[in-house]
Amino acid sequence: MTTQLQLIGTVIVFAASLSLGGCGGGDVPMRTEAETTVQANQIRHDLEPLTKRFPEIGHPISATWMGGTVGAQSDNRVTVPGPSTYWIEAIIKLEPTTADALRAKYAPEATAETPNLNEGLRANVPAGTFLISDSLNKALSNKDWRSAAHLHDGSNTLVLRSVDD
Structure with a gap:
């Protein structure tokens, strides 16, 4: 009887280890260089990240912008643990x-x-008068991004500061 219980116990442990071993999903893929985020504080000119987040800007002619995370150091060390708050500052023509x-x-x-x-x-911020309104800020905000917009009075330049919180 003891041998049968030992055999049953061994089979149960073996079966459990097989089933639990299958839960891991395999190796965790390493992030490739192409999948990593852009360096914080790097000046960018690509439009797609802006048009995707802020559809009210339409199809801009050009943009000069930066983005990063609040609490990140210049060497990209994060000083506060937990979820990151992202920011974007842009000058958009x-x-x-x-x-x-x-x-x-x-x-x-x-x-x-x-x-x-x-x-x-x-x-890159043009000199002169800027136009602001709460409704413009709300139009350039959404469920993810809270924006403050300044539309240049003498040109078609929009200066946008946004935080993803």
Whole structure:
């Protein structure tokens, strides 16, 4: 009887190890260089990440922008554990029809305020008066991104600061 119980116990342990071993799903794939995120504080000019997140900008002519995570150091060390908060700061040259539509639809008003961007972008902010409104900010925000928008009064340039929280 003891031998039968030992045999049954061995079979149960073996069966359990086989079934649990199959739960792992295999090796965890390593991230390739192409899959890793872009360096924080790197000046970018690609439009797709912006148009995907902010459809109200239409099909911009060009953009100069940066993004990163709040709490990341210049060497990309994160100083706070837990979920990351991402940010984007962009200077976007809109198509004239898009800029006119934003002005007409959201009625931004002139402000003495100049957008305060990351040091790497400040030189690209046009001089002059900017237009702002809460409705423009809301139009360029969504369930993931909270935005502050400044539409340049003398051109079709939109300066956008957004946080993904």
